[in-house]
Amino acid sequence: SKSRVECPILRKKIMSADEAVSFLQDRHTVGMSGFTGAGYPKSIPAALVKKAKALKELGKEFRINLWTGASTAPELDGVLAEVDGINMRLPYQSDPVCRQQINEGSMDYVDMHLSEVSQYAWSGFLGKLDVAVIEVAGIHADGRIIPSSSVGNNKTWVEQADLVILEVNDQQSIKLEGMHDIYYGTALPPHRKPILINTPADRIGEQYLDIPLEKIVAVVETSAPDRNSAFALPDEISTQIADNIIDFFAHEIKQGRLPKELLPLQSGVGNIPNAVLSGLEKGGYKNLTAYTEVIQDGMLHMLKSGTLSVASATAFSLSPTALDDLNENIDFYREKIILRQQDISNHPEIVRRLGIIAMNGLIEADIYGNVNSTHIMGSRIMNGIGGSGDFARNGSLSIFMTPSTAKNGAISAIVPMASHVDHTEHDVKVIVTEQGLADLRGLSPRQRAKVIIEKCAHPMYKDRLTDYYERACASKRGMHTPHILNEALSWHESYETTGKM
Ligand code: 0RQ
Numbered sequence: 415s416k417s418r419v420e421c422p423i424l425r426k427k428i429m430s431a432d433e434a435v436s437f438l439q440d441r442h443t444v445g446m447s448g449f450t451g452a453g454y455p456k457s458i459p460a461a462l463v464k465k466a467k468a469l470k471e472l473g474k475e476f477r478i479n480l481w482t483g484a485s486t487a488p489e490l491d492g493v494l495a496e497v498d499g500i501n502m503r504l505p506y507q508s509d510p511v512c513r514q515q516i517n518e519g520s521m522d523y524v525d526m527h528l529s530e531v532s533q534y535a536w537s538g539f540l541g542k543l544d545v546a547v548i549e550v551a552g553i554h555a556d557g558r559i560i561p562s563s564s565v566g567n568n569k570t571w572v573e574q575a576d577l578v579i580l581e582v583n584d585q586q587s588i589k590l591e592g593m594h595d596i597y598y599g600t601a602l603p604p605h606r607k608p609i610l611i612n613t614p615a616d617r618i619g620e621q622y623l624d625i626p627l628e629k630i631v632a633v634v635e636t637s638a639p640d641r642n643s644a645f646a647l648p649d650e651i652s653t654q655i656a657d658n659i660i661d662f663f664a665h666e667i668k669q670g671r672l673p674k675e676l677l678p679l680q681s682g683v684g685n686i687p688n689a690v691l692s693g694l695e696k697g698g699y700k701n702l703t704a705y706t707e708v709i710q711d712g713m714l715h716m717l718k719s720g721t722l723s724v725a726s727a728t729a730f731s732l733s734p735t736a737l738d739d740l741n742e743n744i745d746f747y748r749e750k751i752i753l754r755q756q757d758i759s760n761h762p763e764i765v766r767r768l769g770i771i772a773m774n775g776l777i778e779a780d781i782y783g784n785v786n787s788t789h790i791m792g793s794r795i796m797n798g799i800g801g802s803g804d805f806a807r808n809g810s811l812s813i814f815m816t817p818s819t820a821k822n823g824a825i826s827a828i829v830p831m832a833s834h835v836d837h838t839e840h841d842v843k844v845i846v847t848e849q850g851l852a853d854l855r856g857l858s859p860r861q862r863a864k865v866i867i868e869k870c871a872h873p874m875y876k877d878r879l880t881d882y883y884e885r886a887c888a889s890k891r892g893m894h895t896p897h898i899l900n901e902a903l904s905w906h907e908s909y910e911t912t913g914k915m
Pocket of ligand 1: 450681682683684685686707708774775776777778787788790791796797798799800801802817820821825826827
């Protein structure tokens, strides 16, 4: 097939991945593309693994500091971690091998709000970026670059890095061209201007990624699909959680507190968000909008049926079937989908202006509404905060969703005190489990405790939570947020020692 590298200057830089990794040295900081399994480089990581193994045989180390948009795929995070190739990782990961190394203490991990990464890089807090490795869908003769299935931090990486390596992947639809909106108006304080996105559909930037050609040292042609994993069908618990949210929306509309088109939706990735999306579709909603991080299967369905009129995000995360649908109907979808860089898709200013309804998962919540999204038993990282903080703090409604128990009931998702806090009581408006939904807006901590225990806790744990709360109140140590300090984390301690709370 015809090469997608049409630019003559860049054609001269086409080489194999094995040749291209000669630009990458031990302890380099490398900014790679990739967001939720979309648009990550497909061949450089494997070549790096080869290089790391060869160096290891010579008794030499090869470890990089790896920055991305968000999570990638086993072929990037996983394989590099397996050869101890990652020294430091940011801003998000969800890879089992990385997770293990982080929790063993052999990989450093900086878990960050996804909207903040580019300003950290621009401000110099993260140190120097040596090389950017970016997947793109094609390069025009005049050097204009068509981004791939995610934008993430690519704009920032190519601007900040000394050298750029491009992977041109012919498995990405060339018709992604025109779907992106890369905004070049960001600046650091005190030079910032308002970002004029007033509806999710607004386009304020360019369709192409602008990279100075002299920075590009290698172009690698690849042909491999994204990690398109299929979603499981919603199970009973996810469906019940989704139903609780859909009922709540109906109630809010009735009260005149939400318009009938709701407000722009942000939804995390996974079973429960997918169930919520299909619930909205079945509920007969029309002309909803999404201003979110990731477009998953459910959103394509909703765009087709008219449930959703537009979806703005920074990446796709699709099953193979949904990807086929996207590619077959891409002229339709291009009118309705906008892919932005993650500092814009998650921008607090825009999230606040649009009044986003944020829906994210949690690991545990305490009886006062503090939410832990990241840590198991206080110390072990699961994934990271991702965009949940960007949306939850700044949205008009932040909903956190979870099954009421984990590990077959051995763990209660509602605990006396959260063992780690990502979203404080101030940022958490609604907590929902399959048991019910707690609307915490306008409630004091003691009122919240009663509602959370009553509506969200599993019956198995309800009495013990009530008992804890009542004894905490009776101790009269402080009646604003009553706690028994030497007991507050005893449920976690019990899990660590006995395997159940
Ligand atoms: O582990 O599969 O080994 O049993 O955590 O839990 O219930 O499958 O839920 O996949 O939705 O993940 C918060 C991690 C929830 C996710 C979190 C165990 C549980 C299971 C997963 P197993 P579930 P989910 C922006 C949004 C932060 C980032 C974010 C997340 C595994 O939603 O990473 O919000 N959020 N981004 O068994 C011990 C507990 C547990 C527990 C669950 N209390 N103790 N283990 N688990 N609760 C948009 C994007 O996402 C792009």
